[in-house]
Amino acid sequence: MNSENAKSIDLYTWATPNGRKVSIMLEELGLKYNVIPIDITKGDQQSPEFVSFSPNNKIPAIVDHESGIKMMESGAILMYLAQKTGRLMSPTGNQFWDEMQWLMFQMGHIGPMLGQTHHFVKFNPGKAPYAEERYKNETQRLYNVLDNRLRGRKFICNDYSIVDIATWPWISRYEFQQMDLNNYPRLKDWYMRIALRPAVQKGYAVPQNLPVPLPE
Numbered sequence: 001m002n003s004e005n006a007k008s009i010d011l012y013t014w015a016t017p018n019g020r021k022v023s024i025m026l027e028e029l030g031l032k033y034n035v036i037p038i039d040i041t042k043g044d045q046q047s048p049e050f051v052s053f054s055p056n057n058k059i060p061a062i063v064d065h066e067s068g069i070k071m072m073e074s075g076a077i078l079m080y081l082a083q084k085t086g087r088l089m090s091p092t093g094n095q096f097w098d099e100m101q102w103l104m105f106q107m108g109h110i111g112p113m114l115g116q117t118h119h120f121v122k123f124n125p126g127k128a129p130y131a132e133e134r135y136k137n138e139t140q141r142l143y144n145v146l147d148n149r150l151r152g153r154k155f156i157c158n159d160y161s162i163v164d165i166a167t168w169p170w171i172s173r174y175e176f177q178q179m180d181l182n183n184y185p186r187l188k189d190w191y192m193r194i195a196l197r198p199a200v201q202k203g204y205a206v207p208q209n210l211p212v213p214l215p216e
Contacts, residue, residue, distance in 0.1 A: 009033040010063040012050060014040050015208045017169035018074040018111065022060045024203030025078050025165050029085050033062075037207040075107045078162040089162050099157045102149075106166045110146075113138045114170050114177055122176040139177050143184050146171075150186040154193060168194045172204070172213055181215045188215060 011026065011033045013019035026033045038044040038059050045057045053070035054061040061072045067084075071077050082089030090096040117135040120128055146167070149156060156163045171191055174181055181188040194200055195212050204212045 007032040007034040008064065008066040010036055010065070011060060011206075012036045012038050012054070012062070013060040013207055014038050015206075015210060016040070016059065017114075017173060018058070019060045020169040020172075020204055020206070021074045021166050022062065022077050022081075023206035024169070024200050025081050025088070025162065027199035027203040028165065028197075029081060029087060031081070031085070035207050075103055075166060078103075078166055082162050088160070088165070095157070099161055099163050102156050102163045103166055105145075106163065106170070110142055110167055110170050113142060114173070118173065118176045121178055136178070139179060143171075143179060143187060146190075147184040147187040150190050155190065160194075164190075164194055168200070169204070174215065175213065191215070 009026065009031060011022060013023060013035065014037060023033075023035070038050060040059060044050065045054070045059060050061070051057060053063065054072040056072060058072065060074055060077060061070070062077055062080075063070045064080075064084075069080065071080055079089060090099055113135060116131070117139045120131040120135055125132065146156070155161065156167060168191065171181075171187070172195070181191060192214070195214060201212050204210065
């Protein structure tokens with residue numbers, strides 16, 4: 001992580017896929033930032049200070065002291081940081097829209113559906129068989145979508161971008177989802193390619209020092 005001195009961005013986060021998107025992005029960009037843990041298991045996200053700039057009571061959120069901008073929503077934060085630095089997002093044209101459609105795919109499908117799989121399959125097994133089957137099947141379908149998309153590609157939109165940074169932390173919880181990455185060889189190769197990046201390993205360990213999961 002960066003030096004504790006002269007940090008211009010405050011990152012309010014916790015060790016979740018959405019939180020890790022932003023810490024990984026900050027590490028990839030080499031931006032100085034200060035980590036402010038928001039322990040969602042203790043209700044820190046309900047504090048008036050946090051709600052003042054994250055009214056949906058969700059992490060992550062940032063305060064950029066250089067620009068004065070305060071932001072919630074991980075996808076929007078990734079786009080803001082990419083535009084701020086001119087990196088990891090195409091500025092315009094066909095490539096930009098390709099990245100946008102796959103970023104929206106993550107925000108609208110990968111995150112919500114895999115998140116529900118965590119709730120029903122990982123944390124509440126046996127309580128709602130219909131929900132378990134529904135979300136497990138949807139997780140398998142989405143893994144197949146990504147595996148097919150990665151045919152002939154190293155990254156989701158050819159070049160490493162905010163799309164990979166947004167998607168990878170959700171796939172990193174493959175064990176929560178009871179998924180075997182060996183059944184999705186292209187997705188597994190993509191996963192490992194990103195997992196071995198130093199910035200990803202540093203960003204994954206924010207705000208708790210946890211190692212990146214590596215499948216066998």
